[in-house]
Amino acid sequence: MSDPEMTDPEASGATLSDDPFEPQLVHSERVFEGKVWDLRRDEFLYNGDPIVREYVDHTGAVAVLALDDEERVLLIKQYRHPVRTRDWEIPAGLLDVQGEDPLVAAQRELAEEADLVASEWAVLGEFYTSPGGSDEAIRIYLARGVSAAAEVFARAEEEADIEVAWVPLEEVVQAVLARRVQNPSLVIGVLAAHASKAQGWATLGAADEPWPRHPKLGR
16 A cells, blocks of 8 residues: 655645546436435546445535624524434525525525524635535525514424524634534534634625535536
8 A cells, every 4th residue: 555645735835725626437327316315326437447436416505604793693403303413503505496596595594594684795614514425515604784584484394493592603612612512514604703703804705706616506
C-alpha cells in the first residue's frame, strides 16, 4: 500500500478548496425508489479501475438561520424518527419543487415551519451531509429583519407539534460545544454565524448567488 500523497495548499500558494471531479460513468441505475428519496448504484472508472458505489440520490435541501434584532436564533424542535429524537433544529426543507429557486424554497420553509418572513437574506454556508453515502447538499441562509407572516400554516405529521424558541446566539453556540444539540444544519449554521459575526459578517454571500457545488443544480 502506497502512502497518501501529502500536500500543503498554503505552501503552494493555492486556496484551500474542494475540487469538483467527474469520473467516467460506465453505468447508473436507480435500485430503490423511496417516498422521499431514492437509492442509486453507479459504476465508474477511477484511476483506471472500475468501482461500484451505492448512495442516496437526494434532492438537496435548504436551511434558515433566522436572527432577530437581539441576536437570538430561531430554533424549532420536532421528532426525527431515524434517530428517535425530538431535536432542536433551524427551519429547513427539501428542494423537491421542480424548478424552485433555493432562495424561494428557504423563504417558503421559514414561513411554513415558523410563520415568519424576513427582509434580509444572505448565504451563510453550504455542506454535504454525508458525502460517502449521499449526494445531499444543503445551503444555509441567514435571515434577518424577521416579522410575522401574513398567513399561519397548518402543520401535520412530525411538524404538528413543533416547538419554537428564540435563543441567544452565544447560548446556542455553547449548547453545540457541549454536545447537547446534534442537528447538522443547526450545528454548522450556528458556528458559521458565530464566526462570521466576529468578522463583521464579511463572509456572507449574496442570497441569489449560484450554487455550482450542488450535484444537480450545478450541472
